Amino acid sequence: MKVLVTGGYGFIGSFVAEKFFLEGHEISIIDNLSTGNPENVKFKHKFYQLSVEDPMCKEVFQSNRFDVVIHLAAQVNVTKSMDNPYLDAQSNVLGLANILQLSEQYGVKKVVFASSAAVYGLNEEIPLKEDALCNPLSPYGINKWVGEVYCKKWKEVFGIETLSYRFSNVYGPKQGTVGEGGVISIFINSVLAGHPLQVYGDGEQTRDFIYVEDVADAIYRGVQFELKGVYNLSTNTETSVNDLIYILENLANIKKVIYQEPKKGDIKFSRLDNSKMKRDLDWEPLHNFQQGLIKTYQWFETESKKKYLLVE
Ligand SMILES: NC(=O)c1ccc[n+]([C@@H]2O[C@H](COP(=O)([O-])OP(=O)(O)OC[C@H]3O[C@@H](n4cnc5c(N)ncnc54)[C@H](O)[C@@H]3O)[C@@H](O)[C@H]2O)c1
Known part of the structure; x- marks a missing residue:
């Protein structure tokens, strides 16, 4: 498969890209290097230094015809999102809208979106299930929540398959x-x-700390087994x-x-409760x-x- 990983030079993105590469897939990365580091990816791949909200991304889609897009590029700093909501929305809303539209235009079969536990915000009825109340506390959390709606609606309006994973706290x-x-x-x-x-x-x-290789594995399996919708990706x-x-x-x-x-x-x-993932994907984290x-x-x-x- 031809796989595009946005944010592939970042922390999680580099593990995800490596997982797909090791499984025999062709990797392309779009990253604006705002927090990413090319040193994070040492295997063969194509690289495009672009922001995901940049209209130039069209050329990347046009010339590659990806099968799958893993969308991890984002402004990730919650404090920055409070200080500059415009900047956060630029990457995290407009960037996603651009990637979804191009995916639909150029025949991508599936988009995986990195959402976050931040969508729940002030809701301490733990462990939180996917249908719990979302009450985000920052523009970052709001925009991840908006992103999930975009993904859901893109399926309804344009028919493209999407999978939104609400990551808990990833480390590694x-x-x-x-x-x-x-x-x-x-x-x-x-x-x-x-x-x-x-x-x-x-x-x-x-x-709820989850080890990054377990996140990469869940993303890979989610694509392989055609999971769709919204799932917590956590250790519970x-x-x-x-x-x-x-x-x-x-x-x-x-x-x-x-x-x-x-x-x-x-x-x-x-x-975050991960029983829905366990049930539908037969997945669980390998690292305690x-x-x-x-x-x-x-x-x-x-x-x-x-x-x-x-x-x-
Ligand atoms: N780390 C966590 O615990 C956690 C938890 C929940 C969700 N997430 C989400 O996972 C994803 C990856 O996060 P991470 O922890 O690896 O962060 P990271 O900062 O290491 O990675 C983000 C990558 O995206 C790139 N990037 C940022 N804005 C961009 C833009 N507009 N266009 C193109 N590239 C851009 C950065 O250069 C970087 O390489 C993000 O979407 C983040 O919101 C992370």
Whole structure:
């Protein structure tokens, strides 16, 4: 298959692109390099440096005739979306509309859209099922929710198959320090630099952390088995920030933990029910939190040693 991964030089996108490549598919990537890094993708692929909202994307679709589009490119910073909702909507609404329209025009069979737990916002009736109330707290969450409506309606109006995955907090190697799963990469970077860990609130807040390879696997299987509609992509478990610190302590020397005032607007507990995915796709995550964290820590540790050697 010819597969386009938008945002393919980013954290999740690079794992998704690699999964499809290893399964024998032809990969193209559209990325504007705003947070992505070409170093993240080391296998054969075509690359187009473009924003997904750019009309020039038409030429990429015209000359490639993709079978499948995995749409991961997005403005991912929630705080930025509060400061500049226009910018967020540009990438996350207009960009999606452009990609959906081109997909429909150039015969793409399926579009997978990266939605987010942020669509639920202030709804703590956990574990949250897909039919729970959506009450987003930021333009980022609103635009992911709007994106799901676009996908659903594109199916109804133009007949193109779409699959929206509501990712919980994704973590793993290559992750940056903004975005949604950020706390893990921030903590590991701090530990490796010998800095104290800064916790906002009492550390009892929980998140449903999912390892990035499990996300890539679910996206791949969702395409293979023709899943469609809206699904939580999660582990259906909760890990608190204090649990995370406790597990990290077994891997590294934590200098100090500083507890600060909670961040305004932060939700306390988060966990997404994944029984619909388990039932319809016969899928479940292969990594428990400890396994994923060890892999992640080891990757960051190796990278920091490489940087140290370069400086030496
Ligand atoms: N990381 C998480 O925990 C998480 C949770 C829920 C949803 N998501 C979604 O998953 C997707 C991937 O996120 P990530 O964590 O890998 O972030 P990331 O910042 O590492 O990746 C985003 C990629 O998209 C590119 N990009 C951004 N805006 C673009 C635009 N307008 N046009 C073209 N390229 C653009 C960036 O350069 C980057 O390579 C995003 O849609 C994000 O909203 C992530």
